[in-house]
Amino acid sequence: xxxxxxxxxxxxxxxxxxxxxxxxxxxxxxxxxxxxxxxxxxxxxxxxxxxxxxxxxxxxxxxxxxxxxxxxxxxxxxxxxxxxxxxxxxxxxxxxxxxxxxxxxxxxxxxxxxxxxxxxxxxxxxxxxxxxxxxxxxxxxxxxxxxxxxxxxxxxxxxxxxxxxxxxxxxxxxxxxxxxxxxxxxxxxxxxxxxxxxxxxxxxxxxxxxxxxxxxxxxxxxxxxxxxxxxxxxxxxxxxxxxxxxxxxxxxxxxxxxxxxxxxxxxxxxxxxxxxxxxxxxxxxxxxxxxxxxxxxxxxxxxxxxxxxxxxxxxxxxxxxxxxxxxxxxxxxxxxxxxxxxxxxxxxxxxxxxxxxxxxxxxxxxxxxxxxxxxxxxxxxxxxxxxxxxxxxxxxxxxxxxxxxxxxxxxxxxxxxxxxxxxxxxxxxxxxxxxxxxxxxxxxxxxxxxxxxxxxxxxxxxxxxxxxxxxxxxxxxxxxxxxxxxxxxxxxxxxxxxxxxxxxxxxxxxxxxxxxxxxxxxxxxxxxxxxxxxxxxxxxxxxxxxxxxxxxxxxxxxxxxx
Amino acid sequence: xxxxxxxxxxxxxxxxxxxxxxxxxxxxxxxxxxxxxxxxxxxxxxxxxxxxxxxxxxxxxxxxxxxxxxxxxxxxxxxxxxxxxxxxxxxxxxxxxxxxxxxxxxxxxxxxxxxxxxxxxxxxxxxxxxxxxxxxxxxxxxxxxxxxxxxxxxxxxxxxxxxxxxxxxxxxxxxxxxxxxxxxxxxxxxxxxx
Numbered sequence: 001x002x003x004x005x006x007x008x009x010x011x012x013x014x015x016x017x018x019x020x021x022x023x024x025x026x027x028x029x030x031x032x033x034x035x036x037x038x039x040x041x042x043x044x045x046x047x048x049x050x051x052x053x054x055x056x057x058x059x060x061x062x063x064x065x066x067x068x069x070x071x072x073x074x075x076x077x078x079x080x081x082x083x084x085x086x087x088x089x090x091x092x093x094x095x096x097x098x099x100x101x102x103x104x105x106x107x108x109x110x111x112x113x114x115x116x117x118x119x120x121x122x123x124x125x126x127x128x129x130x131x132x133x134x135x136x137x138x139x140x141x142x143x144x145x146x147x148x149x150x151x152x153x154x155x156x157x158x159x160x161x162x163x164x165x166x167x168x169x170x171x172x173x174x175x176x177x178x179x180x181x182x183x184x185x186x187x188x189x190x191x192x193x194x195x196x197x198x199x200x201x202x203x204x205x206x207x208x209x210x211x212x213x214x215x216x217x218x219x220x221x222x223x224x225x226x227x228x229x230x231x232x233x234x235x236x237x238x239x240x241x242x243x244x245x246x247x248x249x250x251x252x253x254x255x256x257x258x259x260x261x262x263x264x265x266x267x268x269x270x271x272x273x274x275x276x277x278x279x280x281x282x283x284x285x286x287x288x289x290x291x292x293x294x295x296x297x298x299x300x301x302x303x304x305x306x307x308x309x310x311x312x313x314x315x316x317x318x319x320x321x322x323x324x325x326x327x328x329x330x331x332x333x334x335x336x337x338x339x340x341x342x343x344x345x346x347x348x349x350x351x352x353x354x355x356x357x358x359x360x361x362x363x364x365x366x367x368x369x370x371x372x373x374x375x376x377x378x379x380x381x382x383x384x385x386x387x388x389x390x391x392x393x394x395x396x397x398x399x400x401x402x403x404x405x406x407x408x409x410x411x412x413x414x415x416x417x418x419x420x421x422x423x424x425x426x427x428x429x430x431x432x433x434x435x436x437x438x439x440x441x442x443x444x445x446x447x448x449x450x451x452x453x454x455x456x457x458x459x460x461x462x463x464x465x466x467x468x469x470x471x472x473x474x475x476x477x478x479x480x481x482x483x484x485x486x487x488x489x490x491x492x493x494x495x496x497x498x499x500x501x502x503x504x505x506x507x508x509x510x511x512x513x514x515x516x517x518x519x520x521x522x523x524x525x526x527x528x529x530x531x532x533x534x535x536x537x538x539x540x541x542x543x544x545x546x547x548x549x550x551x552x553x554x555x556x557x558x559x560x561x562x
Numbered sequence: 563x564x565x566x567x568x569x570x571x572x573x574x575x576x577x578x579x580x581x582x583x584x585x586x587x588x589x590x591x592x593x594x595x596x597x598x599x600x601x602x603x604x605x606x607x608x609x610x611x612x613x614x615x616x617x618x619x620x621x622x623x624x625x626x627x628x629x630x631x632x633x634x635x636x637x638x639x640x641x642x643x644x645x646x647x648x649x650x651x652x653x654x655x656x657x658x659x660x661x662x663x664x665x666x667x668x669x670x671x672x673x674x675x676x677x678x679x680x681x682x683x684x685x686x687x688x689x690x691x692x693x694x695x696x697x698x699x700x701x702x703x704x705x706x707x708x709x710x711x712x713x714x715x716x717x718x719x720x721x722x723x724x725x726x727x728x729x730x731x732x733x734x735x736x737x738x739x740x741x742x743x744x745x746x747x748x749x750x751x752x753x754x755x756x
Contacts, residue, residue, distance in 0.1 A: 047721065047724075047732060048719040048724065048730065048751075048753050049719055049720050049721045049724070053627075053628055053631060053632040054624070054628065054632075054712075054715055054716055054719060055719075055753065056628075056632055058631060058632045058633075058634075059632065059633055059634035059637060060634050060635075063634070177737055177739075178737070178739040179739060180739045180740060181739070181740050222737075223733045223734065223735050224734045224735065224736065224737045225732065225733060225734065226752060226754055227753060227754060229754075349743070350742055350743045351740060351741070351742065351743065352740075352741050352742075352743050352747065353737075353738060353739050353740060353741060354734060354736070354737075354738040354741050354750065355734035355735070355736055355737040355738055356734060356750075356752050356754075357737045357739075388749070390749035391718075391728060391749040391750070391751055391752075392714060392715075392718040392728075392751070393714065395707060395710040395711040395713075395714045396680060396699045396701065396707065397680070398676050398677040398680045399676070400606060400607055400669060400672060400673055400676060401606070401607070401608070401609055401611075401669060402609075402611050404607065404608060404714075405608070405611060405613065405727060408718070408727065408728060408749070409727075409728070409748050409749070411743060411747070411749060
């Protein structure tokens with residue numbers, strides 16, 4: 001019997017393990033994928049010419065095994081091992097309503113390949129549902145989470161600049177990755193032409209300057225290689241393998257099992273407490289159970305909902321903790337790939353930069369903050385960068401021989417791209433259910449994901465593109481390329497909302513401390529619990545919620561209340 | 563120093579067989595004559611100049627390796643078809659196979675072929691919408707564009723090009739947000755989208 005079981009070893013599971021272990025609990029982490037080893041299993045030391053097939057995945061293999069995963073920008077030969085084979089891990093969607101579920105099944109999960117952008121939600125975000133009536137009110141406010149944001153930022157290391165913006169609260173930052181000269185000019189123009197808008201350095205979980213507590217875990221400062229998604233042997237970006245699991249491990253309280261797929265949770269009908277978790281060995285197909293006093297569900301938003309939906313019993317025919325019928329509903333992602341790119345012929349021709357910085361620029365939300373929105377609620381931020389064109393020439397331009405090399409050697413104009421990340425509203429019709437007809441090879445029902453963007457999202461998308469164009473042009477740029485619509489839902493890889501937090505057990509699944517309304521010793525702290533999505537990249541919030549819930553759960557356990 | 567000199571030797575100084583010099587144990591797809599033709603095409607697209615060219619970067623044999631181990635049947639067909647059309651152009655204009663032409667004549671044959679092949683055409687009605695990470699270009703001879711893209715990718719990510727043509731530092735260390743360019747400056751290479 002363990003004190004605590006954590007289901008999932010990714011972004012939030014790693015932090016759950018750390019926080020619970022550090023409070024003296026004997027913790028078992030259950031990971032459905034295989035074990036991988038920090039450093040040893042990365043392909044970040046290979047030179048570009050040493051990568052197989054020029055870093056491309058064979059075309060037939062890509063089409064057969066990775067038709068969905070390959071829509072993610074970070075999929076290549078060097079990272080192939082970190083993405084699931086769609087052919088082995090199917091799910092279903094309605095005809096004509098695609099959802100791209102991007103996944104990694106291995107120790108550390110998607111924390112290995114994540115984009116590292118780390119932003120706090122604000123008071124405005126936590127109050128948004130109550131204000132405009134979409135979804136259910138968050139049971140917490142910014143002040144509840146602020147100290148836990150501090151705690152997580154300090155531990156993981158977030159580079160950023162203090163800006164004093166109410167819609168994007170400052171945190172405990174390492175020095176930011178400075179803007180280059182093109183970005184400084186872009187910032188100056190945008191901020192002058194649009195008072196209230198800001199262009200700042202992207203806040204990212206890369207150690208711009210490693211601190212002693214990072215170095216104690218074997219982590220070191222960022223080397224500006226920008227191949228983070230291959231896994232970083234320097235441990236310069238926060239991942240479960242570089243950071244949270246080693247912190248858990250050094251307490252002596254951690255046990256990890258890999259290749260163990262959680263089938264369901266078992267609830268004692270008398271006490272309402274969870275008693276055990278049923279797992280299926282991924283390799284042998286044999287079933288077994290693990291028992292503990294408390295359980296943390298950190299399988300990721302869709303998978304956590306799947307586990308609860310599959311935990312049926314006589315008392316809970318439609319899934320565990322689902323009296324509210326909200327389980328699986330309100331699936332959100334961020335509006336993604338709404339990119340505008342432009343060139344700036346007037347920007348300095350003699351200026352350049354050196355190193356490949358693992359972040360870019362960020363434009364915090366201004367719609368429905370300092371500027372009105374054109375017929376929708378909520379808002380969006382932009383991620384992007386301004387860079388010098390040049391290097392490997394385009395093969396599409398006619399020409400041969402020395403002129404090609406000359407093209408590659410020539411420094412082109414500065415080019416900016418800014419890509420909107422828009423808030424998606426919680427809608428009960430955007431939902432995950434279990435497919436009644438199809439099971440995976442372990443006998444677990446497939447998830448069926450039914451999501452579409454609504455009127456608010458479509459209206460917002462138009463203004464994301466219009467504002468993107470206006471900012472490029474206001475800074476003296478000429479738009480050279482622009483998306484026409486948001487990417488397929490799921491590609492933001494920010495899925496959340498499927499088991500939301502709330503005050504009322506009849507309208508939500510987990511309470512203000514991420515504790516199940518219907519099972520006192522069950523906690524969920526991954527994206528599933530998000531009552532709204534904000535427009536900020538959410539991992540930092542998942543980690544802060546996790547640390548807060550772990551502190552609360554460990555306290556209750558100590559007091560003998562669980 | 564010797565290695566650098568060897569890299570700088572142009573194709574004209576090499577025997578014809580060097581155009582197809584296979585690497586050890588590399589997977590093969592093309593016939594010997596197709597590989598020789600590909601070698602001549604790659605050498606015409608990116609010849610050795612003051613820096614190494616496609617041959618020193620082993621582009622032909624690596625591209626053959628991609629055809630053997632990476633390309634789908636459809637891509638192989640596209641590429642061999644496009645190669646055959648280049649040879650056919652040489653036969654029409656010079657009455658000789660492309661690979662046996664001197665460098666200047668190869669350039670004279672390939673240059674108009676390149677311009678015609680890369681003429682933009684309208685995308686098909688069901689074409690996927692492009693985004694920042696997946697630009698699809700529709701041109702008159704997609705097989706030729708594929709060859710040229712692969713030659714560029716194999717060349718610019720080769721050790722020869724990354725150490726002699728442009729600059730690549732695997733571990734830059736510091737981020738320097740502002741440096742002054744000089745006439746000698748060349749762009750830094752990266753491997754990711756950013």
